[in-house]
Amino acid sequence: MATNTTLTKKDFKSDQDVRWCPGCGDYAILNCVQGVMAQLGVPRHQLCFVSGIGCSSRFPYYMNTYGFHTIHGRATAFATGIKAANPELSVWVVTGDGDGLSIGGNHMAHILRRNVDVKILLFNNEIYGLTKGQYSPTSPQGKKTKTSPMGSVDRPFDPVSFALGCGATFVARTIDTHQKHMEQVLLAAAAHKGCAFVEIYQNCVIFNDGAFETITEKTVREDHTVDLRPGEPLVFGKEHDKGIRIDSWEPRICAAGEAELWRADHPSPGAAFVMAQMDSHPELPRPIGIFRDVSVPTFDSGLHEQIRRARSARGPGSLEKLLHFGETWTVS
Amino acid sequence: MSQTHEPDVQPFESVVIRFAGDSGDGMQITGNQFTHTAAVIGNDLATFPDYPSEIRAPAGTRPGVSGFQVRFSSSDIHTPGDQPDVLVAMNPAALVVNLKDLRAGGIVVVNTGQFTDADLKKAALERNPLLDGSLKGYRVLEIDINKRVAEALASTGLSAKEVQRCKNFYTLGLMYWLYSRPLDTTLKWLEEKFAKRPELAEANKLAMQAGYNAGDIHEFFHGRYEVLPCKSLPKGTYRNVMGNDATAMGLVAGAQLAGLQIFLGSYPITPASGILEALAGYKEHGVLTFQAEDEIAAICSALGASYAGCLGITTTSGPGMALKTEALGLAVGTELPLVIVNVQRGGPSTGLPTKTEQADLLQALFGRNGEAPIPVLAASSPADAFECAVEACRIAVQYMTPVILLTDGSIANGAEPWRVPELSELTPFPAKFLERAPEGGFLPFSRNERLARPWARPGTPALEHRIGGIERANLTGHISYEPENHELMCKLRAQKVQGVRDSIPTPEVFGDERGELLVLGWGSTFGAIRSAVEELRKQGRAVSALHLRHIWPLPNGLDEIFANFRAVLVPEMNLGQLVRLLRSEYTQHNFLSYTKVQGQPFRTSELTRKILAILEQ
Numbered sequence: 001m002a003t004n005t006t007l008t009k010k011d012f013k014s015d016q017d018v019r020w021c022p023g024c025g026d027y028a029i030l031n032c033v034q035g036v037m038a039q040l041g042v043p044r045h046q047l048c049f050v051s052g053i054g055c056s057s058r059f060p061y062y063m064n065t066y067g068f069h070t071i072h073g074r075a076t077a078f079a080t081g082i083k084a085a086n087p088e089l090s091v092w093v094v095t096g097d098g099d100g101l102s103i104g105g106n107h108m109a110h111i112l113r114r115n116v117d118v119k120i121l122l123f124n125n126e127i128y129g130l131t132k133g134q135y136s137p138t139s140p141q142g143k144k145t146k147t148s149p150m151g152s153v154d155r156p157f158d159p160v161s162f163a164l165g166c167g168a169t170f171v172a173r174t175i176d177t178h179q180k181h182m183e184q185v186l187l188a189a190a191a192h193k194g195c196a197f198v199e200i201y202q203n204c205v206i207f208n209d210g211a212f213e214t215i216t217e218k219t220v221r222e223d224h225t226v227d228l229r230p231g232e233p234l235v236f237g238k239e240h241d242k243g244i245r246i247d248s249w250e251p252r253i254c255a256a257g258e259a260e261l262w263r264a265d266h267p268s269p270g271a272a273f274v275m276a277q278m279d280s281h282p283e284l285p286r287p288i289g290i291f292r293d294v295s296v297p298t299f300d301s302g303l304h305e306q307i308r309r310a311r312s313a314r315g316p317g318s319l320e321k322l323l324h325f326g327e328t329w330t331v332s
Numbered sequence: 333m334s335q336t337h338e339p340d341v342q343p344f345e346s347v348v349i350r351f352a353g354d355s356g357d358g359m360q361i362t363g364n365q366f367t368h369t370a371a372v373i374g375n376d377l378a379t380f381p382d383y384p385s386e387i388r389a390p391a392g393t394r395p396g397v398s399g400f401q402v403r404f405s406s407s408d409i410h411t412p413g414d415q416p417d418v419l420v421a422m423n424p425a426a427l428v429v430n431l432k433d434l435r436a437g438g439i440v441v442v443n444t445g446q447f448t449d450a451d452l453k454k455a456a457l458e459r460n461p462l463l464d465g466s467l468k469g470y471r472v473l474e475i476d477i478n479k480r481v482a483e484a485l486a487s488t489g490l491s492a493k494e495v496q497r498c499k500n501f502y503t504l505g506l507m508y509w510l511y512s513r514p515l516d517t518t519l520k521w522l523e524e525k526f527a528k529r530p531e532l533a534e535a536n537k538l539a540m541q542a543g544y545n546a547g548d549i550h551e552f553f554h555g556r557y558e559v560l561p562c563k564s565l566p567k568g569t570y571r572n573v574m575g576n577d578a579t580a581m582g583l584v585a586g587a588q589l590a591g592l593q594i595f596l597g598s599y600p601i602t603p604a605s606g607i608l609e610a611l612a613g614y615k616e617h618g619v620l621t622f623q624a625e626d627e628i629a630a631i632c633s634a635l636g637a638s639y640a641g642c643l644g645i646t647t648t649s650g651p652g653m654a655l656k657t658e659a660l661g662l663a664v665g666t667e668l669p670l671v672i673v674n675v676q677r678g679g680p681s682t683g684l685p686t687k688t689e690q691a692d693l694l695q696a697l698f699g700r701n702g703e704a705p706i707p708v709l710a711a712s713s714p715a716d717a718f719e720c721a722v723e724a725c726r727i728a729v730q731y732m733t734p735v736i737l738l739t740d741g742s743i744a745n746g747a748e749p750w751r752v753p754e755l756s757e758l759t760p761f762p763a764k765f766l767e768r769a770p771e772g773g774f775l776p777f778s779r780n781e782r783l784a785r786p787w788a789r790p791g792t793p794a795l796e797h798r799i800g801g802i803e804r805a806n807l808t809g810h811i812s813y814e815p816e817n818h819e820l821m822c823k824l825r826a827q828k829v830q831g832v833r834d835s836i837p838t839p840e841v842f843g844d845e846r847g848e849l850l851v852l853g854w855g856s857t858f859g860a861i862r863s864a865v866e867e868l869r870k871q872g873r874a875v876s877a878l879h880l881r882h883i884w885p886l887p888n889g890l891d892e893i894f895a896n897f898r899a900v901l902v903p904e905m906n907l908g909q910l911v912r913l914l915r916s917e918y919t920q921h922n923f924l925s926y927t928k929v930q931g932q933p934f935r936t937s938e939l940t941r942k943i944l945a946i947l948e949q
Contacts, residue, residue, distance in 0.1 A: 069802065
């Protein structure tokens with residue numbers, strides 16, 4: 001669906017005032033998404049942003065596209081209906097760690113396993129922001145919040161492992177403050193034909209400020225993260241001198257020259273899971289980038305393909321025939 | 333086969349047969365086949381399948397009994413009948429559970445092959461009812477069906493287990509003989525059903541033929557009966573239809589009349605699954621069906637599809653309805669068309685999954701947070717579900733609103749002849765999508781003469797807009813927390829739904845417009861009420877009936893109708909829900925409540941007794 005006019009980032013800004021807290025990571029994500037949309041070549045009227053409830057879920061109001069701000073946790077279910085009704089649309093879900101993994105965890109699992117051709121941006125700030133600071137399903141164990149004054153006893157979800165476990169066909173992670181990386185990841189998600197799951201580390205400046213600082217802060221970022229770039233070695237560090245290799249299913253730091261060549265399209269998600277496990281090893285860099293990108297037929301195309309097949313086998317449905325189906329008799 | 337007209341064939345106007353056996357005995361199939369044949373003959377008919385929620389409760393026990401009651405008639409009937417004339421009991425449990433319903437002097441066919449001591453024990457019987465006088469006053473026919481079927485199928489080479497599975501067709505053959513029915517409809521069905529297992533088709537045919545021949549050979553009965561075709565039905569082409577199928581066809585018709593593609597988001601639940609199953613088979617009609625991960629995703633996906641320009645539909649039963657509540661509120665707020673079918677069952681919670689009830693009315697009317705009015709309709713019979721489904725689509729599309737259609741378990745699984753409408757009888761109500769911005773700009777929450785807002789599909793250039801669950805500013809639809817705006821929007825939504833009443837007819841009174849008592853029903857109580865009022869009117873009683881299809885908004889003209897009666901009796905299969913609504917809406921009239929919550933429909937006789945008691949006060 002190419003258009004004649006070239007769109008710019010500005011074209012995707014809606015006329016609504018953005019009302020996130022000053023300093024919120026959401027601004028950076030909105031800015032990046034608007035820029036990415038301008039690069040996609042998809043006209044505004046073919047774009048639809050769908051969200052649930054939470055800070056992140058205000059997102060659609062700020063995009064000058066079609067948008068549906070729905071109910072808590074259910075954006076993925078709405079998006080499934082929208083995409084099924086009109087597969088021509090480019091459908092994007094914006095959700096958070098509470099919306100997408102707590103109240104909406106069930107729907108998240110199912111949209112991923114079905115491979116509905118929808119792009120999902122999960123803003124993970126490891127806290128409930130809109131309800132003013134309660135622990136979320138991604139908050140680390142021991143996290144002290146208003147509802148966990150002695151520290152949370154819950155074990156957290158790792159969104160990436162969750163998505164991989166659901167059979168997601170595209171799984172990636174990026175960082176709100178790393179615009180260039182986010183842009184690349186979002187472009188790759190957009191290019192993926194199928195359900196794309198992108199976890200975005202997002203800083204909640206009010207209720208969980210600095211949650212990812214040790215990983216994302218500019219001076220340490222290159223040493224504390226490793227970018228998973230399909231087709232490239234897993235090299236990291238300011239000096240590009242370190243690498244990651246998988247040794248007996250364990251990720252280990254090695255010299256750059258020995259680094260594993262990263263493949264996101266391997267038939268097995270095994271290596272992606274090994275990468276995801278690095279989250280729980282503070283001595284290892286945090287993996288960001290593209291964990292998985294495999295090609296699988298989409299739910300929406302399968303659904304419409306069955307309609308085409310039924311029509312070619314039985315002809316277009318006739319209401320009259322349907323109503324008279326089976327044996328009939330006449331009263332005269 | 334040729335219809336024999338022997339001198340001893342006695343005509344009957346109406347007969348009720350109940351087939352009862354273990355839930356694995358195939359009683360539902362047997363009943364459905366008998367029904368189908370009655371339909372093809374041209375009888376009026378009504379059915380009442382009654383089965384346990386366990387797929388296979390322990391064999392031979394009372395909770396495992398599955399029954400199928402069919403009434404077929406040469407005159408116009410409205411119910412499956414209060415009391416069976418014939419009871420077919422495949423085992424002791426089926427006999428004891430159902431015998432109390434049989435009319436005095438009725439026929440009992442008992443399969444004695446299933447009356448061993450062990451069978452009696454499974455049915456918790458200390459004595460054998462065949463020997464202890466329990467069957468006194470009935471015409472009892474004892475046949476060892478197990479043995480007869482084994483003999484008839486001896487040469488088929490099937491295992492003993494497979495042979496015994498054909499028992500139900502033996503009883504079907506016997507009933508076909510007794511009521512002078514042709515076998516060909518069932519023979520054809522067997523061939524289609526077992527196209528891939530012709531040996532099973534053959535075995536069931538043999539069993540049915542053996543049962544049929546047994547009537548001739550053994551002279552069990554004093555003679556045969558017949559029930560002639562019903563000629564008093566309105567002219568037209570008829571077919572037999574079950575409520576869930578009629579609902580599914582009505583939705584397809586409704587979507588076509590609106591010019592929309594159906595998206596059904598649904599989650600399997602008894603007794604509503606049949607609608608999802610039927611619609612899943614209509615792919616050549618462009619029907620998109622989505623078996624969602626849960627009830628919530630089912631309605632949310634449907635509402636998403638409506639936003640994107642489909643006719644979103646979701647089908648469920650009580651507990652599922654409860655789960656859909658929040659999304660219903662969003663449908664009200666975003667003012668998108670959506671059809672929600674609730675096939676009511678016994679509640680609350682899991683309640684009585686396979687039994688019928690009407691206790692979700694107040695839930696449909698009021699069960700949401702905030703001011704969230706939704707039009708509510710109820711089907712009165714399996715065939716009426718077709719028209720109601722079309723009507724639900726019409727209101728949803730014309731008024732940009734969710735609409736709740738209530739049916740119930742007895743409608744869903746019950747069957748009756750349906751006069752198939754000519755396509756020319758169905759009035760189109762084409763949905764109009766906004767295709768370009770009107771002069772002065774596009775306002776997503778502007779309104780037309782019905783107070784409906786424009787429907788602008790994603791994909792339409794220049795109409796990009798955002799909608800959502802936060803209160804929308806009048807006209808623009810932007811987020812608005814303004815106190816006055818919220819009140820205005822609440823009132824506009826309520827007015828819009830109230831306005832639906834200008835598009836619906838005042839229901840017609842059955843009987844005199846003036847009298848002592850008006851019996852007012854909604855939903856599946858229609859048949860029993862109509863039958864009771866017909867009967868009492870024949871006796872000269874000043875009683876009339878009125879039936880509501882539209883429950884919210886209530887149609888115009890009810891006040892004037894009620895004013896012509898001393899009292900209005902409202903029978904309901906709940907503890908008095910419609911009557912509460914009527915008492916609050918029409919404060920000057922005298923409403924009497926008559927309720928039943930047993931998971932069973934009203935019997936005509938219960939209603940006649942109640943009406944007489946009121947009239948004689």
